[in-house]
Amino acid sequence: MAGDKAHPFPGWRLGTGAADADGLPVLADVDVLVVGGGAAGVAAATVAAEAGCSVVLVEKYGFCGGAAVAGLSGTICGSYLARENGGPSARVVEGFTGRFRAELLRRGGLTAPQKYGKTYTEAHDPLIWKETADDLLTTAGVRLLLHTSVVGVLLDGDRHLGAVLESNAGRSIVRAARTIDASGDDAVAARAGLATYFGDNGVIQNPTMFFRIAGVDMDRYLGFYGTDTICPPHVTTAIERARDEGLELPRSKIWIFPSTRPGQLLVNATRLSGRDGRMLNVIDPEDFTEAETTGRRQVRDYARFLRRHVPGCENAYVIDTGTEAGIRQTRSIVGIETLTNDDVLSCRKRPDGVVRSPWPIELHTGDRPKLHWLLDDSYEVPYGALVPTGGEHIIVAGRCLSAEHEALASARVTAQCFEYGHAAAAATLLSLEQDVAYRAIDGALVREPMRDNGSLL
Template sequence: MQTYQPTLGSESYRDVPTFGGFDIVVLGGGPAGIAAATTAAESGHSVLLIERLGFCGGAAVSGMSGTICGLYMTVADPSVAQPQQIIFGFAERMRQALEAEGGLTAPQIYGKTWVTTHDCAKYKKVATDLLRGAGVQILYHTEMVDVITEGDALVGLVLHTRSGFARVLGKRVIDASGDADAVFRMGLATTKGNNGIIQNPSMMFKIGNVDLPRYLEYWGDNTICPPKVVEKLEQRDELLRKKVWLFPTVNPGEILVNGTKITGFDGRDLDVTDPVDHSEAEQFSIYQARAFFDFLKEEIPGCENAYFIDYAQEVGVRQTRSIDGVKRLMNDDVVKARKTNDSIAKSSWPIELHYGAKPKTEWLVDDYYDVPFATLVPKQGRNVIVAGRCLSAEHEALASCRVTAQCFEYGRAAAIAADLSIREGIDFQDIDGVQILELMKTTE
């Protein structure tokens, strides 16, 4: 396909060196970005993936979230049932690749469903294999600092690299930043959480040298802590979170710990789109993780001789901005398991709200809801579509639909839509979601 070279619409960036022109520019290398860039390149497009870190994986790796959530149906009692996978596509492709690398556990019980725990190092390699195999050009250690527009159309991004500023031009942009960064920079409408209140971040960490047989005998097969652990946590004032999740990994004697709640040092809730709050979250998280590690060694059988392997590279962020989309996933859509004819992903994941001492969890048992395509499409602004957790959704709905398996499919759907938009010369707002669903079926 021909490389895109639009007329630059913004005088202020005319003197900034041009890195190049691409058919599709993908902003962000998390699960949605990996899927979007790979799918777009395999469709024959020139694709640039921009990532602020030195690897792909997003919060799944940098935040060490470490699990593929959302693959399976919820059931009344997983201890007497078998996992039923409900989402495939790129999510299944990634699952198979991780499994082939020895980087994925078998399904583990998580409440009323299952998750699989992945090895972050293996995840980095699998992502690299997929992107390089598809011919995606990657710019690591690069951040988007501004947008280049022509009227209401996004035609390029201004980047900051280790060698200074550069501009990149594109026919279409897939905003997989997780924070709707490109959409926000365009001045398009976004929302944050419940009237500005967003979910707490967490600091994940790993511990080693755990006596797993003794640990599992005490903890049980469910990765969510049993009531006897909640009772112990409630007696520890220094620990802010009273319901926690621990996941044995593929590595012998290793456990991935999701046991922290991150606030400000003064106890306030933090908004990680604020650089001061985000920086304070990173600092506070160190102390909270170490305190929880001490609790494990003191209170949980099998952890007495454990050692602290490492913190995540950064706090795990669950929620920031959501776009104002052509369609919006509503709380009722999730609770009532609503089905649509333009679905890009099924989800049976619970509404999982992380603020307060105990996460609030509302399960969908033996059912699922559909996420419509148009939740990825901003109402205003041309040439841009989102993928990942910044899709258009109400606060509680987002607490369900934001997880990894679904984000892979949002990325795949966004790439298919970008391909269609370029080939047929139409805006994302004019694409029929039913057509995207049919195209997703034929490429699954």
């Protein structure tokens, strides 16, 4: 937790009778409520609706995309194997990830694979990401509620019956047979009082503020920086020297990605901590505010550094920052199983594995990110990491899965988040069809429809 602050944010525990007595209008009665319109939520809602379920998707912003768009993280990481020589490698994550990727490519919204150390990633256009999500959800028949937040939960004992929503129209209720918490922060689970935790005994990864610059002479830039998106040693040296100019440049190792647009770069450079040096936990709105104001200030200084010290960037200018700080980690659910650090390091495969990941442990603490590569291999995330130990009729999807600290630093990225949503939807369909609890479902049965939908498991 941030500093000595607590993060209670108690939920509003109402049964259906109490809710009706309170006079709140019932907005919808549906099979599935999905909370959060990031990669996991879009996948979960689309897959469930295409299977014939009635689905409401609630998103607090005026667009879908989550960390990929609001946070401007801007890349689909986690699809490609890592190789020691850094040569071309196989794409080993498909399923809904591959489907969304193909749509971005078709619309001109995704770059060719870009070198990222020993693996590859792809940068996307945030506007085309939004449009792709809009089209998939609309075509599937999802009822999408933008500019809407969850402020409470509907419970009968420990059984989830839906949520209380807040918008400019006031408060209302969505009643749902099943709830998928794809908020990234366990927003529904925490309000219901389910067990959650923050990182390693409260220590979580630093947030960041992504930004984009335009006006870049790409030939000169690439001639100096190179084609690896992780900065070379001479750029790190230049950053460390530029601190003598009074620039606030806390991170020495930065990442820069050419975008789909001519002369534009996506920059991941900032490191956000409190004015007193403490870790910021963006569950706390004061910490969130400090992260974003600090982030915008650091963006200006990193942009000045690029103009002064990186050839090709002399006339570059900032065109935007993230709508919010880039969030790597907040709450995690306590699941019936937990993805362990050893699972990742040993590249463990398992019969109940529902999501594959070849992404390195990418831990953001201190002035340099720490990378541990998984060479020519991948691991699988167990189904039980999405299932809370308490509560009925609720499952999570996205970075709030149950995972140890270093394991989450690998498992949290975009390609995997699409597939967590895919897995949550597949499990939800089984739960509804068989009228069984999520924790009673064998993860091996969740793999089968996922493989039918193209997942490489």
